Amino acid sequence: MAGILSVVGTPIGNLEDASPRVRRTLGEADVILCEDTRVTARLLSAFGLRVPLVRCDENVIASRVAHALERVEAGERVAFVSDAGMPGVSDPGQRLVDAALDAGLPVEVVPGPSAVTCAVAASGLACERFFFEGFLPRRHSAQLARLGELARVPGAIVCYESPHRVAATLSSVAEAMPGRRVALVRELTKLHEEVVRDEAAALAAEVAARDEVRGECVIVIAPPTAAELDERRRGAPPVPQSLDEAIDEGLAAGEPKSALAKRLAKAFSVPRAQVYDLVVATAGNDVAGT
Known part of the structure:
Protein backbone atom coordinates (compact mmCIF):
# COMPACT_ATOMS: atom_id res chain seq x y z
CA MET A 1 0.00 0.00 0.00
CA ALA A 2 1.11 3.58 -0.68
CA GLY A 3 2.42 5.62 2.22
CA ILE A 4 0.03 7.98 3.98
CA LEU A 5 -0.26 10.09 7.12
CA SER A 6 -3.50 9.27 8.94
CA VAL A 7 -4.75 11.79 11.50
CA VAL A 8 -6.94 9.67 13.75
CA GLY A 9 -9.53 10.85 16.25
CA THR A 10 -9.66 8.62 19.33
CA PRO A 11 -12.32 8.28 22.07
CA ILE A 12 -12.50 11.04 24.69
CA GLY A 13 -13.79 8.60 27.27
CA ASN A 14 -16.06 5.85 26.02
CA LEU A 15 -14.12 3.30 23.97
CA GLU A 16 -17.30 2.30 22.13
CA ASP A 17 -17.07 5.64 20.29
CA ALA A 18 -14.14 4.33 18.22
CA SER A 19 -15.46 3.57 14.75
CA PRO A 20 -14.49 0.44 12.79
CA ARG A 21 -12.45 2.72 10.53
CA VAL A 22 -10.49 4.08 13.50
CA ARG A 23 -9.64 0.57 14.68
CA ARG A 24 -8.73 -0.59 11.17
CA THR A 25 -6.50 2.43 10.50
CA LEU A 26 -4.62 2.00 13.76
CA GLY A 27 -4.24 -1.73 13.16
CA GLU A 28 -2.85 -1.22 9.63
CA ALA A 29 -0.34 1.46 10.67
CA ASP A 30 3.39 0.73 10.53
CA VAL A 31 3.89 3.18 13.39
CA ILE A 32 1.69 5.40 15.55
CA LEU A 33 2.91 8.83 16.62
CA CYS A 34 1.24 9.69 19.91
CA GLU A 35 1.16 12.23 22.70
CA ASP A 36 1.80 9.71 25.49
CA THR A 37 2.88 6.16 24.64
CA ARG A 38 1.37 4.80 27.87
CA VAL A 39 -2.07 6.23 27.12
CA THR A 40 -2.06 4.98 23.52
CA ALA A 41 -0.70 1.58 24.58
CA ARG A 42 -3.74 1.13 26.83
CA LEU A 43 -6.04 2.10 23.96
CA LEU A 44 -4.42 -0.40 21.59
CA SER A 45 -4.58 -3.11 24.25
CA ALA A 46 -8.33 -2.52 24.61
CA PHE A 47 -8.67 -2.95 20.84
CA GLY A 48 -6.43 -6.05 20.79
CA LEU A 49 -3.81 -4.31 18.61
CA ARG A 50 0.00 -4.27 18.70
CA VAL A 51 1.64 -1.44 16.75
CA PRO A 52 4.99 0.34 17.40
CA LEU A 53 4.53 3.66 19.21
CA VAL A 54 6.67 6.81 19.01
CA ARG A 55 6.23 9.71 21.41
CA CYS A 56 5.30 12.89 19.54
CA ASP A 57 4.09 15.48 22.04
CA GLU A 58 4.59 19.25 21.96
CA ASN A 59 8.09 18.96 23.42
CA VAL A 60 9.50 16.70 20.69
CA ILE A 61 7.23 17.04 17.66
CA ALA A 62 9.61 19.44 15.91
CA SER A 63 12.32 16.78 15.94
CA ARG A 64 9.94 14.02 14.77
CA VAL A 65 8.45 15.67 11.68
CA ALA A 66 11.26 15.01 9.20
CA HIS A 67 11.58 11.31 10.09
CA ALA A 68 7.81 10.82 9.99
CA LEU A 69 7.64 12.32 6.51
CA GLU A 70 10.53 10.12 5.37
CA ARG A 71 8.58 7.05 6.48
CA VAL A 72 5.47 8.18 4.59
CA GLU A 73 7.57 8.90 1.50
CA ALA A 74 9.07 5.41 1.78
CA GLY A 75 5.58 3.91 1.55
CA GLU A 76 4.75 3.42 5.22
CA ARG A 77 1.42 4.13 6.85
CA VAL A 78 1.95 6.56 9.73
CA ALA A 79 -0.93 7.21 12.13
CA PHE A 80 -1.01 10.26 14.37
CA VAL A 81 -3.15 10.43 17.52
CA SER A 82 -3.48 12.60 20.62
CA ASP A 83 -4.33 11.21 24.05
CA ALA A 84 -8.03 11.75 23.30
CA GLY A 85 -10.11 13.45 20.65
CA MET A 86 -9.02 14.94 17.33
CA PRO A 87 -5.31 15.69 16.87
CA GLY A 88 -4.61 19.27 15.86
CA VAL A 89 -7.42 20.66 18.03
CA SER A 90 -5.69 22.55 20.85
CA ASP A 91 -2.50 20.53 20.35
CA PRO A 92 0.60 20.92 18.14
CA GLY A 93 -0.36 18.26 15.60
CA GLN A 94 -1.09 20.87 12.97
CA ARG A 95 2.67 21.26 12.47
CA LEU A 96 2.98 17.67 11.24
CA VAL A 97 -0.02 17.92 8.91
CA ASP A 98 1.21 21.24 7.53
CA ALA A 99 4.65 19.80 6.77
CA ALA A 100 3.17 16.71 5.09
CA LEU A 101 0.93 18.79 2.84
CA ASP A 102 3.80 21.14 1.96
CA ALA A 103 5.83 18.07 0.97
CA GLY A 104 3.03 16.87 -1.31
CA LEU A 105 2.43 13.73 0.76
CA PRO A 106 -1.03 12.18 1.17
CA VAL A 107 -2.89 12.98 4.38
CA GLU A 108 -6.21 11.55 5.52
CA VAL A 109 -8.36 12.43 8.51
CA VAL A 110 -10.14 9.57 10.25
CA PRO A 111 -12.89 11.34 12.23
CA GLY A 112 -13.48 10.69 15.89
CA PRO A 113 -15.03 12.34 18.94
CA SER A 114 -14.14 15.94 19.79
CA ALA A 115 -14.77 17.54 23.17
CA ALA A 236 -14.64 49.43 22.63
CA PRO A 237 -11.16 50.93 22.30
CA PRO A 238 -9.77 51.41 18.78
CA VAL A 239 -8.58 48.16 17.23
CA PRO A 240 -4.75 48.14 16.92
CA GLN A 241 -3.66 48.61 13.33
CA SER A 242 -0.59 46.41 13.61
CA LEU A 243 1.13 43.80 15.75
CA ASP A 244 3.72 46.40 16.78
CA GLU A 245 0.98 48.73 18.02
CA ALA A 246 -0.69 45.90 19.94
CA ILE A 247 2.64 45.03 21.60
CA ASP A 248 3.17 48.67 22.59
CA GLU A 249 -0.32 48.81 24.12
CA GLY A 250 0.15 45.56 26.05
CA LEU A 251 3.52 46.58 27.46
CA ALA A 252 2.19 50.01 28.40
CA ALA A 253 -0.64 48.31 30.30
CA GLY A 254 1.88 46.20 32.23
CA GLU A 255 0.81 42.88 30.75
CA PRO A 256 3.42 40.13 31.37
CA LYS A 257 5.55 39.46 28.29
CA SER A 258 4.72 35.74 28.04
CA ALA A 259 0.97 36.31 28.42
CA LEU A 260 1.08 39.18 25.92
CA ALA A 261 2.90 37.05 23.37
CA LYS A 262 0.42 34.19 23.77
CA ARG A 263 -2.59 36.50 23.40
CA LEU A 264 -1.27 38.35 20.36
CA ALA A 265 -0.08 35.15 18.66
CA LYS A 266 -3.70 34.01 18.64
CA ALA A 267 -5.08 37.40 17.65
CA PHE A 268 -2.69 37.88 14.70
CA SER A 269 -2.18 34.18 13.77
CA VAL A 270 1.60 34.50 14.21
CA PRO A 271 3.84 31.86 15.88
CA ARG A 272 4.09 32.52 19.61
CA ALA A 273 7.89 32.34 19.66
CA GLN A 274 8.08 35.01 16.95
CA VAL A 275 5.72 37.32 18.86
CA TYR A 276 7.62 36.76 22.10
CA ASP A 277 10.90 37.78 20.44
CA LEU A 278 9.21 40.99 19.23
CA VAL A 279 7.80 41.67 22.69
CA VAL A 280 11.22 41.23 24.33
CA ALA A 281 12.89 43.40 21.69
CA THR A 282 10.27 46.13 22.05
CA ALA A 283 10.54 46.08 25.83
CA GLY A 284 14.32 46.32 25.56
CA ASN A 285 14.10 49.28 23.18
CA ASP A 286 11.70 51.04 25.54
CA VAL A 287 14.13 50.60 28.43
CA ALA A 288 17.10 51.78 26.35
CA GLY A 289 15.20 54.85 25.26
CA THR A 290 14.33 56.02 28.76
Whole structure:
Protein backbone atom coordinates (compact mmCIF):
# COMPACT_ATOMS: atom_id res chain seq x y z
CA MET A 1 0.00 0.00 0.00
CA ALA A 2 1.11 3.58 -0.68
CA GLY A 3 2.42 5.62 2.22
CA ILE A 4 0.03 7.98 3.98
CA LEU A 5 -0.26 10.09 7.12
CA SER A 6 -3.50 9.27 8.94
CA VAL A 7 -4.75 11.79 11.50
CA VAL A 8 -6.94 9.67 13.75
CA GLY A 9 -9.53 10.85 16.25
CA THR A 10 -9.66 8.62 19.33
CA PRO A 11 -12.32 8.28 22.07
CA ILE A 12 -12.50 11.04 24.69
CA GLY A 13 -13.79 8.60 27.27
CA ASN A 14 -16.06 5.85 26.02
CA LEU A 15 -14.12 3.30 23.97
CA GLU A 16 -17.30 2.30 22.13
CA ASP A 17 -17.07 5.64 20.29
CA ALA A 18 -14.14 4.33 18.22
CA SER A 19 -15.46 3.57 14.75
CA PRO A 20 -14.49 0.44 12.79
CA ARG A 21 -12.45 2.72 10.53
CA VAL A 22 -10.49 4.08 13.50
CA ARG A 23 -9.64 0.57 14.68
CA ARG A 24 -8.73 -0.59 11.17
CA THR A 25 -6.50 2.43 10.50
CA LEU A 26 -4.62 2.00 13.76
CA GLY A 27 -4.24 -1.73 13.16
CA GLU A 28 -2.85 -1.22 9.63
CA ALA A 29 -0.34 1.46 10.67
CA ASP A 30 3.39 0.73 10.53
CA VAL A 31 3.89 3.18 13.39
CA ILE A 32 1.69 5.40 15.55
CA LEU A 33 2.91 8.83 16.62
CA CYS A 34 1.24 9.69 19.91
CA GLU A 35 1.16 12.23 22.70
CA ASP A 36 1.80 9.71 25.49
CA THR A 37 2.88 6.16 24.64
CA ARG A 38 1.37 4.80 27.87
CA VAL A 39 -2.07 6.23 27.12
CA THR A 40 -2.06 4.98 23.52
CA ALA A 41 -0.70 1.58 24.58
CA ARG A 42 -3.74 1.13 26.83
CA LEU A 43 -6.04 2.10 23.96
CA LEU A 44 -4.42 -0.40 21.59
CA SER A 45 -4.58 -3.11 24.25
CA ALA A 46 -8.33 -2.52 24.61
CA PHE A 47 -8.67 -2.95 20.84
CA GLY A 48 -6.43 -6.05 20.79
CA LEU A 49 -3.81 -4.31 18.61
CA ARG A 50 0.00 -4.27 18.70
CA VAL A 51 1.64 -1.44 16.75
CA PRO A 52 4.99 0.34 17.40
CA LEU A 53 4.53 3.66 19.21
CA VAL A 54 6.67 6.81 19.01
CA ARG A 55 6.23 9.71 21.41
CA CYS A 56 5.30 12.89 19.54
CA ASP A 57 4.09 15.48 22.04
CA GLU A 58 4.59 19.25 21.96
CA ASN A 59 8.09 18.96 23.42
CA VAL A 60 9.50 16.70 20.69
CA ILE A 61 7.23 17.04 17.66
CA ALA A 62 9.61 19.44 15.91
CA SER A 63 12.32 16.78 15.94
CA ARG A 64 9.94 14.02 14.77
CA VAL A 65 8.45 15.67 11.68
CA ALA A 66 11.26 15.01 9.20
CA HIS A 67 11.58 11.31 10.09
CA ALA A 68 7.81 10.82 9.99
CA LEU A 69 7.64 12.32 6.51
CA GLU A 70 10.53 10.12 5.37
CA ARG A 71 8.58 7.05 6.48
CA VAL A 72 5.47 8.18 4.59
CA GLU A 73 7.57 8.90 1.50
CA ALA A 74 9.07 5.41 1.78
CA GLY A 75 5.58 3.91 1.55
CA GLU A 76 4.75 3.42 5.22
CA ARG A 77 1.42 4.13 6.85
CA VAL A 78 1.95 6.56 9.73
CA ALA A 79 -0.93 7.21 12.13
CA PHE A 80 -1.01 10.26 14.37
CA VAL A 81 -3.15 10.43 17.52
CA SER A 82 -3.48 12.60 20.62
CA ASP A 83 -4.33 11.21 24.05
CA ALA A 84 -8.03 11.75 23.30
CA GLY A 85 -10.11 13.45 20.65
CA MET A 86 -9.02 14.94 17.33
CA PRO A 87 -5.31 15.69 16.87
CA GLY A 88 -4.61 19.27 15.86
CA VAL A 89 -7.42 20.66 18.03
CA SER A 90 -5.69 22.55 20.85
CA ASP A 91 -2.50 20.53 20.35
CA PRO A 92 0.60 20.92 18.14
CA GLY A 93 -0.36 18.26 15.60
CA GLN A 94 -1.09 20.87 12.97
CA ARG A 95 2.67 21.26 12.47
CA LEU A 96 2.98 17.67 11.24
CA VAL A 97 -0.02 17.92 8.91
CA ASP A 98 1.21 21.24 7.53
CA ALA A 99 4.65 19.80 6.77
CA ALA A 100 3.17 16.71 5.09
CA LEU A 101 0.93 18.79 2.84
CA ASP A 102 3.80 21.14 1.96
CA ALA A 103 5.83 18.07 0.97
CA GLY A 104 3.03 16.87 -1.31
CA LEU A 105 2.43 13.73 0.76
CA PRO A 106 -1.03 12.18 1.17
CA VAL A 107 -2.89 12.98 4.38
CA GLU A 108 -6.21 11.55 5.52
CA VAL A 109 -8.36 12.43 8.51
CA VAL A 110 -10.14 9.57 10.25
CA PRO A 111 -12.89 11.34 12.23
CA GLY A 112 -13.48 10.69 15.89
CA PRO A 113 -15.03 12.34 18.94
CA SER A 114 -14.14 15.94 19.79
CA ALA A 115 -14.77 17.54 23.17
CA VAL A 116 -15.51 20.85 21.42
CA THR A 117 -18.48 19.71 19.38
CA CYS A 118 -19.71 17.32 22.07
CA ALA A 119 -19.77 20.15 24.63
CA VAL A 120 -21.53 22.51 22.23
CA ALA A 121 -24.25 19.93 21.66
CA ALA A 122 -24.54 19.03 25.35
CA SER A 123 -24.69 22.65 26.57
CA GLY A 124 -28.12 23.33 25.11
CA LEU A 125 -27.06 26.97 24.60
CA ALA A 126 -27.57 28.87 21.36
CA CYS A 127 -24.53 27.88 19.31
CA GLU A 128 -25.44 28.58 15.68
CA ARG A 129 -21.98 30.19 15.60
CA PHE A 130 -19.20 29.51 18.09
CA PHE A 131 -15.57 30.40 18.63
CA PHE A 132 -13.15 27.80 20.01
CA GLU A 133 -10.62 29.47 22.29
CA GLY A 134 -8.82 26.43 23.69
CA PHE A 135 -7.13 27.19 27.02
CA LEU A 136 -7.35 30.72 28.38
CA PRO A 137 -4.26 32.41 29.89
CA ARG A 138 -3.60 31.30 33.46
CA ARG A 139 -2.73 34.67 35.01
CA HIS A 140 -5.84 36.47 36.21
CA SER A 141 -4.99 39.81 34.57
CA ALA A 142 -4.19 38.24 31.20
CA GLN A 143 -7.25 36.00 31.46
CA LEU A 144 -9.53 38.98 32.08
CA ALA A 145 -7.96 40.86 29.18
CA ARG A 146 -8.57 37.95 26.82
CA LEU A 147 -12.14 37.43 28.05
CA GLY A 148 -12.76 41.12 27.45
CA GLU A 149 -11.77 40.60 23.82
CA LEU A 150 -13.87 37.45 23.52
CA ALA A 151 -16.91 39.23 24.95
CA ARG A 152 -17.29 40.99 21.58
CA VAL A 153 -17.49 37.73 19.63
CA PRO A 154 -21.01 37.49 18.11
CA GLY A 155 -21.41 33.82 19.00
CA ALA A 156 -20.86 31.26 21.71
CA ILE A 157 -17.36 30.73 23.13
CA VAL A 158 -15.88 27.33 23.97
CA CYS A 159 -12.89 26.95 26.32
CA TYR A 160 -11.00 24.01 27.77
CA GLU A 161 -10.02 24.08 31.44
CA SER A 162 -8.50 21.80 34.05
CA PRO A 163 -10.61 20.75 37.03
CA HIS A 164 -8.19 22.51 39.39
CA ARG A 165 -8.62 25.93 37.75
CA VAL A 166 -12.20 25.78 36.51
CA ALA A 167 -13.75 27.57 39.52
CA ALA A 168 -11.35 30.50 39.20
CA THR A 169 -11.88 30.68 35.43
CA LEU A 170 -15.67 30.72 35.84
CA SER A 171 -15.23 33.58 38.30
CA SER A 172 -13.23 35.47 35.67
CA VAL A 173 -15.99 34.83 33.11
CA ALA A 174 -18.52 36.28 35.55
CA GLU A 175 -16.31 39.34 36.00
CA ALA A 176 -15.76 39.91 32.29
CA MET A 177 -19.24 38.93 31.05
CA PRO A 178 -21.75 39.51 33.86
CA GLY A 179 -25.18 38.11 33.12
CA ARG A 180 -24.04 35.63 30.47
CA ARG A 181 -25.37 32.10 30.72
CA VAL A 182 -22.60 29.54 30.96
CA ALA A 183 -22.49 25.75 30.81
CA LEU A 184 -19.83 23.63 32.47
CA VAL A 185 -19.59 20.29 30.64
CA ARG A 186 -17.52 17.70 32.50
CA GLU A 187 -16.45 14.07 32.00
CA LEU A 188 -17.81 13.92 28.44
CA THR A 189 -18.89 10.42 27.26
CA LYS A 190 -17.87 8.93 30.63
CA LEU A 191 -20.02 7.39 33.37
CA HIS A 192 -20.25 10.61 35.39
CA GLU A 193 -20.83 13.01 32.50
CA GLU A 194 -22.33 16.24 33.82
CA VAL A 195 -23.74 19.47 32.40
CA VAL A 196 -24.34 22.37 34.82
CA ARG A 197 -25.80 25.64 33.54
CA ASP A 198 -26.52 29.03 35.09
CA GLU A 199 -25.60 32.67 34.86
CA ALA A 200 -21.84 33.03 35.10
CA ALA A 201 -21.66 34.34 38.69
CA ALA A 202 -24.08 31.73 40.05
CA LEU A 203 -22.29 28.90 38.26
CA ALA A 204 -18.91 30.12 39.53
CA ALA A 205 -20.23 30.15 43.11
CA GLU A 206 -21.74 26.67 42.75
CA VAL A 207 -18.53 25.15 41.41
CA ALA A 208 -16.37 26.95 44.01
CA ALA A 209 -18.53 25.46 46.78
CA ARG A 210 -17.74 21.90 45.69
CA ASP A 211 -15.15 19.96 47.64
CA GLU A 212 -13.60 18.70 44.42
CA VAL A 213 -14.08 18.89 40.67
CA ARG A 214 -12.91 15.90 38.67
CA GLY A 215 -12.37 15.23 35.00
CA GLU A 216 -11.49 17.44 32.08
CA CYS A 217 -13.83 20.41 31.75
CA VAL A 218 -15.25 22.38 28.85
CA ILE A 219 -16.81 25.81 29.41
CA VAL A 220 -19.44 27.00 26.93
CA ILE A 221 -20.38 30.68 27.17
CA ALA A 222 -23.65 31.77 25.56
CA PRO A 223 -23.55 34.43 22.82
CA PRO A 224 -24.04 38.07 23.80
CA THR A 225 -27.42 39.68 23.29
CA ALA A 226 -27.72 42.29 20.55
CA ALA A 227 -27.96 44.98 23.24
CA GLU A 228 -24.74 43.79 24.90
CA LEU A 229 -22.89 43.73 21.59
CA ASP A 230 -24.01 47.28 20.79
CA GLU A 231 -22.96 48.49 24.23
CA ARG A 232 -19.54 46.85 23.97
CA ARG A 233 -18.96 48.20 20.47
CA ARG A 234 -19.72 51.74 21.61
CA GLY A 235 -17.28 51.44 24.48
CA ALA A 236 -14.64 49.43 22.63
CA PRO A 237 -11.16 50.93 22.30
CA PRO A 238 -9.77 51.41 18.78
CA VAL A 239 -8.58 48.16 17.23
CA PRO A 240 -4.75 48.14 16.92
CA GLN A 241 -3.66 48.61 13.33
CA SER A 242 -0.59 46.41 13.61
CA LEU A 243 1.13 43.80 15.75
CA ASP A 244 3.72 46.40 16.78
CA GLU A 245 0.98 48.73 18.02
CA ALA A 246 -0.69 45.90 19.94
CA ILE A 247 2.64 45.03 21.60
CA ASP A 248 3.17 48.67 22.59
CA GLU A 249 -0.32 48.81 24.12
CA GLY A 250 0.15 45.56 26.05
CA LEU A 251 3.52 46.58 27.46
CA ALA A 252 2.19 50.01 28.40
CA ALA A 253 -0.64 48.31 30.30
CA GLY A 254 1.88 46.20 32.23
CA GLU A 255 0.81 42.88 30.75
CA PRO A 256 3.42 40.13 31.37
CA LYS A 257 5.55 39.46 28.29
CA SER A 258 4.72 35.74 28.04
CA ALA A 259 0.97 36.31 28.42
CA LEU A 260 1.08 39.18 25.92
CA ALA A 261 2.90 37.05 23.37
CA LYS A 262 0.42 34.19 23.77
CA ARG A 263 -2.59 36.50 23.40
CA LEU A 264 -1.27 38.35 20.36
CA ALA A 265 -0.08 35.15 18.66
CA LYS A 266 -3.70 34.01 18.64
CA ALA A 267 -5.08 37.40 17.65
CA PHE A 268 -2.69 37.88 14.70
CA SER A 269 -2.18 34.18 13.77
CA VAL A 270 1.60 34.50 14.21
CA PRO A 271 3.84 31.86 15.88
CA ARG A 272 4.09 32.52 19.61
CA ALA A 273 7.89 32.34 19.66
CA GLN A 274 8.08 35.01 16.95
CA VAL A 275 5.72 37.32 18.86
CA TYR A 276 7.62 36.76 22.10
CA ASP A 277 10.90 37.78 20.44
CA LEU A 278 9.21 40.99 19.23
CA VAL A 279 7.80 41.67 22.69
CA VAL A 280 11.22 41.23 24.33
CA ALA A 281 12.89 43.40 21.69
CA THR A 282 10.27 46.13 22.05
CA ALA A 283 10.54 46.08 25.83
CA GLY A 284 14.32 46.32 25.56
CA ASN A 285 14.10 49.28 23.18
CA ASP A 286 11.70 51.04 25.54
CA VAL A 287 14.13 50.60 28.43
CA ALA A 288 17.10 51.78 26.35
CA GLY A 289 15.20 54.85 25.26
CA THR A 290 14.33 56.02 28.76
